[in-house]
Amino acid sequence: NVTAPDFAERFVGTAVSEFKGLDILINNAGYTWDNVIQKMTDEQWYAMIDCHLTAPFRILRAAQPVIRALGKAETEAGQRMMRKVVNISSMAGLFGNPGQTNYAAGKAGIVGMTQTLAKEWGRMNVTVNCVAYGLIKTRLTGNAAEGGTAHIDGRDIKVGVNPDLMAAMERGIPLGRGGTPEEAAGAVYLLCIPESDYVSGQTLVCSGGLTGF
Ligand SMILES: NC(=O)c1ccc[n+]([C@@H]2O[C@H](COP(=O)([O-])OP(=O)(O)OC[C@H]3O[C@@H](n4cnc5c(N)ncnc54)[C@H](O)[C@@H]3O)[C@@H](O)[C@H]2O)c1
Incomplete structure (x- = not known):
């Protein structure tokens, strides 16, 4: 559970102990818990902010000292290794x-x-980039x-989209x-390969050409 307060430290620690480093980090875990604003509870609000925003923040905060130390050692050895x-x-x-x-606020x-x-x-x-999906069939x-x-996070959350709505989308x-x-x-992969080493701070939309709702 990425929202557990100690998750970030355990996650980064495991990466370092198992893989001896941290080269690529993808913040992907997520789900939706929808409602119109007048019916949205604080619990629903914070569940999305916790998962989509606070968890990545904590993970990246925990990763920073590890990445800084690895980068420093490589620079001192005259190497440059790009991380993603x-x-x-x-x-x-x-x-x-x-x-x-x-969900939209978190994203x-x-x-x-x-x-x-x-x-x-x-x-x-x-390099630090985003991939913003449109409709992916998962x-x-x-x-x-x-x-x-x-x-997820101790709750049973309904998933799925109405088939008629899906067809219209x-x-x-x-x-x-x-x-x-x-x-x-594939869109994530593009941002992890050496050919994208000079691309940073961008949001790549992966949506089959959809440019807005
Ligand atoms: N499918 C789409 O159309 C779509 C569109 C836009 C964005 N996204 C985003 O893509 C990402 C992946 O979603 P997906 O479509 O593959 O959904 P998915 O449900 O198939 O996979 C999401 C995974 O995240 C895990 N997860 C959710 N909350 C978690 C938590 N608190 N701790 C640990 N794991 C957790 C789930 O268990 C699941 O394995 C999410 O961030 C989602 O918001 C998906």
Whole structure:
């Protein structure tokens, strides 16, 4: 659970002990818990902010001393090794989406965090970018009629999208369909390979050509 207060330290510590370093960090864990603002509880609000904003903040804060030490040692040895952070945002964070005040706020916040850390961490040879998804066909956006739930942070959260709504959304996408998980991962991959070593502080929209809702 990324929202556990001690998660960040354990996560970074495990990466270092298991892999002897920390080269690529992706803040991806997330879910939605929708409601129109007049019905949204504080619990719903904080659940989204905790997962989509506070958890990445804590993870990146915990990673900084490790990355700084690794970068310093490499610089002293005359080497330059680029490291990569990719934070996962959403078109809801860029353009808003009805029923998602909480989620959109978190996903917009991670864009600001990304832009700030790109400036703070550039000297450590770290690129910090975002990928903002449109509609990707995952558990999150599966068939709501099948009654899927995800057990997250001690709660059972309904997942899925109404199939009629899903079909209408897909018709609005220039490529005519939602993306696959592999296509979603491809956008992250682009920001992790050496060819993107001079790209930082950017938000790459992975949406099949959709540019707004
Ligand atoms: N699927 C889409 O259309 C879409 C669109 C925009 C953004 N996103 C974002 O993409 C990311 C991945 O979502 P997905 O579509 O693959 O959904 P998914 O439900 O298939 O996968 C998300 C994963 O995150 C995990 N997770 C959620 N909360 C967690 C927590 N507190 N601690 C640890 N793990 C947690 C879930 O258990 C799940 O394994 C999320 O950040 C989501 O908001 C997805």
